[in-house]
Amino acid sequence: QLAKPSVPAIANYFGTKSRYEDVNPHLLDDIVSINKSLLGPPSSNCHAVHLTAVIRHGTRYPTTKNIKRMIRLYDLIASAATSPQPWVREIKTEWKMWYTEDMDGKLVERGRDDHRHLAIRLSKSFPTLISKENLLNNNLKFITSSKHRCIDSIQAFQEGLFGLWNMEDYDFKHTVDDTLMRFFDHCQRFVEDIENSKTALKEVSLFKSSAEMGIVQRKIADKLQLPHSLVTADLVEAAFFLCSYEFAIKSENSPWCNLFDVQDAKVLEYKNDLKQYWKRSYGHDINRKSSCTLFHDLFRRLDEVAYDLRNGQIKKTATIQVGHAETLLPLLTLFGFFRDNKPLTAEDFSQQQNRTFRTSQIVPYAANLVFVLYDCSDGLRLQFLLNEKPMAFPDISTPTPLYDTVRKHYKELLDGCNFEKECASPKANFKNSEL
Numbered sequence: 001q002l003a004k005p006s007v008p009a010i011a012n013y014f015g016t017k018s019r020y021e022d023v024n025p026h027l028l029d030d031i032v033s034i035n036k037s038l039l040g041p042p043s044s045n046c047h048a049v050h051l052t053a054v055i056r057h058g059t060r061y062p063t064t065k066n067i068k069r070m071i072r073l074y075d076l077i078a079s080a081a082t083s084p085q086p087w088v089r090e091i092k093t094e095w096k097m098w099y100t101e102d103m104d105g106k107l108v109e110r111g112r113d114d115h116r117h118l119a120i121r122l123s124k125s126f127p128t129l130i131s132k133e134n135l136l137n138n139n140l141k142f143i144t145s146s147k148h149r150c151i152d153s154i155q156a157f158q159e160g161l162f163g164l165w166n167m168e169d170y171d172f173k174h175t176v177d178d179t180l181m182r183f184f185d186h187c188q189r190f191v192e193d194i195e196n197s198k199t200a201l202k203e204v205s206l207f208k209s210s211a212e213m214g215i216v217q218r219k220i221a222d223k224l225q226l227p228h229s230l231v232t233a234d235l236v237e238a239a240f241f242l243c244s245y246e247f248a249i250k251s252e253n254s255p256w257c258n259l260f261d262v263q264d265a266k267v268l269e270y271k272n273d274l275k276q277y278w279k280r281s282y283g284h285d286i287n288r289k290s291s292c293t294l295f296h297d298l299f300r301r302l303d304e305v306a307y308d309l310r311n312g313q314i315k316k317t318a319t320i321q322v323g324h325a326e327t328l329l330p331l332l333t334l335f336g337f338f339r340d341n342k343p344l345t346a347e348d349f350s351q352q353q354n355r356t357f358r359t360s361q362i363v364p365y366a367a368n369l370v371f372v373l374y375d376c377s378d379g380l381r382l383q384f385l386l387n388e389k390p391m392a393f394p395d396i397s398t399p400t401p402l403y404d405t406v407r408k409h410y411k412e413l414l415d416g417c418n419f420e421k422e423c424a425s426p427k428a429n430f431k432n433s434e435l
């Protein structure tokens with residue numbers, strides 16, 4: 001049971017730095033409870049035969065880049081802010097800068113709990129798939145990205161299961177597979193055109209110097225009584241991160257949160273959504289295409305289960321895969337989820353208030369995509385759950401469609417979406433043709 005902290009009024013706008021419980025608030029009452037009315041087979045003539053879960057690591061420390069900014073902001077306030085407000089005094093005298101650069105995105109204890117608890121809930125939701133018997137029979141497969149925070153998360157997931165099944169001294173086994181879980185690093189076109197490009201995220205840069213961001217900067221400078229020129233967009237974001245990290249890691253509604261009202265938080269949420277949109281989602285076609293390998297791997301697993309089912313016994317009842325927000329978002333995009341009519345741009349903040357692309361809701365820490373295959377009297381059916389809630393596949397009206405229907409719907413991607421081809425560097429092609 002989690003202690004119920006006082007929740008910052010802006011907690012629903014933390015984007016990829018959101019707590020999982022703020023997307024599923026019933027967990028605040030009981031962290032291992034499951035919503036039975038939402039889960040379960042599509043009809044009594046169906047039973048679950050397999051699930052594949054793609055999960056983001058749990059709550060983590062900030063990255064070094066952001067810790068540096070936080071330290072700069074803290075030093076600036078400590079040395080120059082003259083506001084007599086009690087919460088500014090609190091930042092200057094009582095609150096201590098405890099983030100150090102070496103923390104660099106590592107998993108925190110809360111993040112281990114995120115995965116321990118998720119494991120328990122998934123096992124309770126799908127007891128015939130994630131069971132002790134299946135673990136002992138080697139029917140569960142664990143795959144992770146090589147990053148520290150992901151390896152620690154998958155171990156915590158296993159710890160959650162071992163604890164649930166009273167298994168002591170059991171060996172942790174997992175496979176590290178970056179081609180699958182960090183496909184973006186291996187996609188040359190993505191690295192060149194997006195990651196290393198100066199213009200791919202221009203909407204983010206433009207928004208940083210927008211009128212909306214300028215208003216937030218000035219409001220914060222006034223609240224702290226600092227010269228406007230010293231409060232840059234990067235420092236404003238550092239303050240927002242401080243509020244979100246203190247809440248996610250320590251369950252504290254810290255004095256940093258006093259710097260923002262809901263309108264400011266919406267502006268900063270939009271800034272983060274712009275980054276995710278242009279770096280990992282619909283902004284550039286290569287973002288989604290870079291996940292082709294993971295997409296094919298998923299369908300290969302499901303096809304294998306269909307084959308095994310026809311020929312006797314299913315070999316794998318569940319696959320648990322742990323990666324990053326940048327693993328989940330491209331895959332969700334490839335499936336066509338959360339596509340808004342208009343692209344997200346720096347100019348469109350006020351027109352995009354009702355957008356579906358809101359990362360606070362989609363990819364909090366421990367966000368998860370779960371694909372469940374059911375054997376039904378009328379054939380195999382596929383259910384999709386985002387953060388443990390069923391969601392219809394885009395443009396397929398049945399909530400748990402026949403697996404064949406899903407395969408037909410994504411036929412073009414299943415027949416194509418060739419990682420080698422999509423990710424080949426245009427520069428390399430140019431060089432080759434020159435030879």
Ligand SMILES: O=P(O)(O)O[C@H]1[C@H](OP(=O)(O)O)[C@@H](OP(=O)(O)O)[C@H](O)[C@@H](O)[C@H]1OP(=O)(O)O
Binds near residue numbers: 063065323
């Ligand atoms: O803004 P930061 O430095 O936290 O960005 C992180 C990514 O975090 P996110 O943008 O998703 O909040 C991190 O993704 P995660 O799912 O592993 O938390 C990503 O792996 C890391 O490379 C950072 O990205 P950057 O923008 O390249 O610094």
